[in-house]
Amino acid sequence: xxxxxxxxxxxxxxxxxxxxxxxxxxxxxxxxxxxxxxxxxxxxxxxxxxxxxxxxxxxxxxxxxxxxxxxxxxxxxxxxxxxxxxxxxxxxxxxxxxxxxxxxxxxxxxx
Numbered sequence: 001x002x003x004x005x006x007x008x009x010x011x012x013x014x015x016x017x018x019x020x021x022x023x024x025x026x027x028x029x030x031x032x033x034x035x036x037x038x039x040x041x042x043x044x045x046x047x048x049x050x051x052x053x054x055x056x057x058x059x060x061x062x063x064x065x066x067x068x069x070x071x072x073x074x075x076x077x078x079x080x081x082x083x084x085x086x087x088x089x090x091x092x093x094x095x096x097x098x099x100x101x102x103x104x105x106x107x108x109x110x111x
Contacts, residue, residue, distance in 0.1 A: 052072065052096050059076050061081055061104065073088070
């Protein structure tokens with residue numbers, strides 16, 4: 001009787017260990033897949049994002065690519081600049097430094 005009890009406990013321990021190992025293996029695979037997915041999404045977002053610098057001369061805002069200093073758009077309001085950038089670069093996202101936005105007085109209700 002004690003051998004049967006020992007065998008049952010040993011079998012239970014082996015089953016518990018195997019279940020734990022398979023659960024951990026599955027969880028690691030899911031985490032690795034999420035990491036690959038997020039890395040790919042981040043690369044795509046980075047490729048589509050342009051950091052801009054805004055300058056103000058008179059009543060007009062001039063928008064430049066911060067890295068290349070390439071002129072991108074000119075307008076007198078946030079709406080005009082947004083329309084121009086979305087028309088010329090429909091597949092891009094634009095970001096500006098908050099300090100630069102405040103410095104030139106380029107205001108929009110979502111900023």
